Amino acid sequence: MNTTQPVRGAALELLFKKIACTRMRDVPVHNPALRVQAIGFAPVPDEPEMLLGVLVTPWFMNLVRLPAQACLPGATLLSNGNKGKRAVGQQSFEFVGAFEPDVGAFEVCSLFSPMFEFANHAAAADTASEILRLLRTTVTSTVSTAPTLPSRRGFLFGRGTQATQPQA
DSSP: OOOOHHHHHHHHHHHHHHHTTTTTTTTTTTTOOOOOOEEEEEETTTTEEEEEEEEOOSSSSEEEESSSSSOOOSSSSOOOOOOEEEETEEEEEEEEEEEEEEEEEEEEEEEEESOOTTTSSHHHHHHHHHHHHHHHOOOOOOOOOOOOOOHHHHTTOOOOOOBBOOOO
């Protein structure tokens, strides 16, 4: 097992614990029932140098693409604040480039913000784990005459029938 994976996830978690106690301390979007936790960081199958996981905080839950080694934004990562589509499993999500000196460059996709929908941390962690399970499950494709794109919340809550048509 590669020891870089837990170390990088732990570094991200530690960074956001510091942010929770400093920059975000008095911000009213905190759900006091939640804590910071990095969940399920593992290599992306097509990009083994990239880790994918979910970061849960009292103010957001983000899908995170984190390089296995700390780096600066560049050719493989979005620049700080820039947006771009990334394939994750069978889905495509819009990620935003981020940079923090303690962990380097990474990319985030907001799943929930704020986090008041969660009654406790176990519910948030279970949701994060289920999202990763769904994204990492290989689905056999079916032939469709008109491709549909599920809404992000529809995908997260298993409401695939509420899909929207792609825009030209």
